[in-house]
Amino acid sequence: MRSIVKGSVGTIVGETTPTAFKFLISKEVGRGTYIKAKGDGREWILAQIEDIKRSNTAYTVNQLNDAARNYDSREMMIAESRVIGVESNGKLRLPTSPARPGESVFLADEKLIKATLGLSKGDMYIGMLKGYDIRVEMDANTLVQKHCSVLAKTGSGKSYTAAVILEELLDRKVALLVIDPHGEYASMKEPNNVGDFSKYKVKPRGYDITVYTPGEMAMNPRADRPFRFNSLNLSAREVAKMIPNESSSSGQLGLLYEAISALRAETDAYTLEDIIEQVVRSNSKVKWNLVGQLESLLELGLFSGTATPCDELLRPGRAAVIDMTGIIPELQAMIVARLLTDIFEARKRRLISPGMVVVEEAHNYIPERGTGNAASTNIVRTIAAEGRKFGLGLMIISQRPARVDKNVISQCNTQIIMRVTNPNDLKALSKGLEGMTTDLEEEIKRLPAGVAMLVSNEIERPITVNIRPRKSRHGGVSTEIVSREKAKASSVQPARALEKRSRPQSPESSGNEKPVRSKKSQSSGGLLKKVFGRA
Numbered sequence: 001m002r003s004i005v006k007g008s009v010g011t012i013v014g015e016t017t018p019t020a021f022k023f024l025i026s027k028e029v030g031r032g033t034y035i036k037a038k039g040d041g042r043e044w045i046l047a048q049i050e051d052i053k054r055s056n057t058a059y060t061v062n063q064l065n066d067a068a069r070n071y072d073s074r075e076m077m078i079a080e081s082r083v084i085g086v087e088s089n090g091k092l093r094l095p096t097s098p099a100r101p102g103e104s105v106f107l108a109d110e111k112l113i114k115a116t117l118g119l120s121k122g123d124m125y126i127g128m129l130k131g132y133d134i135r136v137e138m139d140a141n142t143l144v145q146k147h148c149s150v151l152a153k154t155g156s157g158k159s160y161t162a163a164v165i166l167e168e169l170l171d172r173k174v175a176l177l178v179i180d181p182h183g184e185y186a187s188m189k190e191p192n193n194v195g196d197f198s199k200y201k202v203k204p205r206g207y208d209i210t211v212y213t214p215g216e217m218a219m220n221p222r223a224d225r226p227f228r229f230n231s232l233n234l235s236a237r238e239v240a241k242m243i244p245n246e247s248s249s250s251g252q253l254g255l256l257y258e259a260i261s262a263l264r265a266e267t268d269a270y271t272l273e274d275i276i277e278q279v280v281r282s283n284s285k286v287k288w289n290l291v292g293q294l295e296s297l298l299e300l301g302l303f304s305g306t307a308t309p310c311d312e313l314l315r316p317g318r319a320a321v322i323d324m325t326g327i328i329p330e331l332q333a334m335i336v337a338r339l340l341t342d343i344f345e346a347r348k349r350r351l352i353s354p355g356m357v358v359v360e361e362a363h364n365y366i367p368e369r370g371t372g373n374a375a376s377t378n379i380v381r382t383i384a385a386e387g388r389k390f391g392l393g394l395m396i397i398s399q400r401p402a403r404v405d406k407n408v409i410s411q412c413n414t415q416i417i418m419r420v421t422n423p424n425d426l427k428a429l430s431k432g433l434e435g436m437t438t439d440l441e442e443e444i445k446r447l448p449a450g451v452a453m454l455v456s457n458e459i460e461r462p463i464t465v466n467i468r469p470r471k472s473r474h475g476g477v478s479t480e481i482v483s484r485e486k487a488k489a490s491s492v493q494p495a496r497a498l499e500k501r502s503r504p505q506s507p508e509s510s511g512n513e514k515p516v517r518s519k520k521s522q523s524s525g526g527l528l529k530k531v532f533g534r535a
């Protein structure tokens with residue numbers, strides 16, 4: 001056997017192929033380490049250690065080999081390595097012939113890793129390659145245009161990582177619209193004060209964030225402004241989108257179309273109140289159910305006051321955060337449906353800036369078939385399929401990959417995967433990702449918080465990244481349950497009331513009874529109005 005070459009970490013042994021080789025380890029290396037060996041053309045082949053096996057001929061399965069006196073000298077460590085490729089003129093290719101047994105293996109240097117993996121093509125700094133001092137940079141334009149997803153189990157650092165990407169996009173003057181079900185993104189206004197900033201060379205700062213609430217301002221201390229829709233001349237389709245699917249029968253929808261056509265024939269300008277009055281005038285038996293739903297819509301306050309203009313929501317270098325805290329899921333999906341339809345239409349007509357729509361807890365807004373229904377599914381699918389043409393990108397964030405619409409996920413060119421352990425979610429990831437191996441699946445199960453696997457057409461193979469500290473303050477903090485028992489008890493009451501009252505009518509209702517409008521609800525809007533409010 002050849003003597004060990006200085007600086008090498010091992011020698012190639014056994015059978016090799018253009019895509020894999022094994023080497024006998026002479027210096028400590030670990031799984032995931034990037035290594036290099038000379039190919040036949042004397043160019044460097046970059047490979048990564050996938051697995052390490054240890055054996056010792058002195059210890060066989062059947063008996064100890066007493067003839068072997070020096071047990072330590074008989075121990076062997078074999079590293080199984082997967083070839084990533086050979087870099088030539090900025091392009092990656094597989095070596096034409098397999099690496100030669102007997103060749104020395106070295107640790108790969110930073111330059112080779114960056115060039116071969118394609119890590120320095122971008123301008124967005126999201127973190128460091130795990131185990132290395134190598135910055136991972138992604139291309140902002142590609143990420144926005146070709147969409148992106150962040151998928152991981154809860155507590156793994158999903159929203160933290162999403163915010164890191166949003167910071168980079170805001171630094172590059174991208175306009176962002178964030179659908180934020182839990183009010184986690186308002187804290188981006190403030191600079192971060194926890195993290196190893198010097199190691200990652202990050203400077204804390206706050207961003208230009210405006211938080212909107214579709215509810216009442218007084219109920220959401222984070223909100224800067226109310227979010228309101230225009231109630232003038234609503235089309236039947238627009239109104240229908242805001243009414244829960246399961247409770248609006250075809251008879252009621254027909255009634256809605258009739259009422260709005262009659263109004264259009266009479267006047268140039270009508271409001272939601274006018275639609276309600278018109279429906280009341282109908283002779284239909286099912287009208288009261290529809291009236292109930294329309295009145296609930298009116299009471300939410302979403303259609304009162306000044307409508308929020310679309311061009312205010314997408315502004316370069318700023319993020320508009322729609323904070324959905326306190327709004328029931330069904331209504332959230334309807335708000336998202338209408339909002340994104342307006343944004344997409346305005347963008348198609350070039351009336352607003354290009355930008356990116358970020359959908360947190362995406363399984364609620366675009367549920368996979370069989371796992372639920374949401375009014376917002378179609379428009380999010382449309383943006384995923386056509387947004388690129390019109391400069392509207394999409395970022396999908398979810399803790400339940402298996403419950404998110406596969407059509408949308410498959411349109412995301414960049415996938416950021418953090419720790420996932422649920423077997424259904426892992427299966428969904430495996431199905432949706434090219435090149436997913438059982439080894440990668442195992443790795444995903446074991447990723448620590450704050451470490452992400454980046455899969456993208458822009459990089460040559462999935463890489464693991466230590467996500468950099470945030471520049472802005474993180475807002476996704478878990479609530480302690482035990483020590484806050486009292487606070488929890490006092491907060492249960494309004495939440496329940498909210499859910500109960502915001503449903504237009506009970507499922508048992510026949511649809512023929514006139515809904516009771518209490519004096520209080522007519523004058524001040526009652527509890528519903530208190531919770532959701534008017535502008």
Ligand SMILES: Nc1ncnc2c1ncn2[C@@H]1O[C@H](COP(=O)(O)OP(=O)(O)OP(=O)(O)O)[C@@H](O)[C@H]1O
Nearest residue numbers: 153154155156157158159160449450467468469476
């Ligand atoms: N790159 C990171 N650097 C430092 N801390 C991190 C990093 N990523 C995550 N964390 C920490 O891990 C915790 C969980 O992160 P985060 O809130 O983003 O999780 P999540 O997956 O979004 O959870 P949830 O689904 O509950 O919102 C946070 O307290 C955060 O401070």
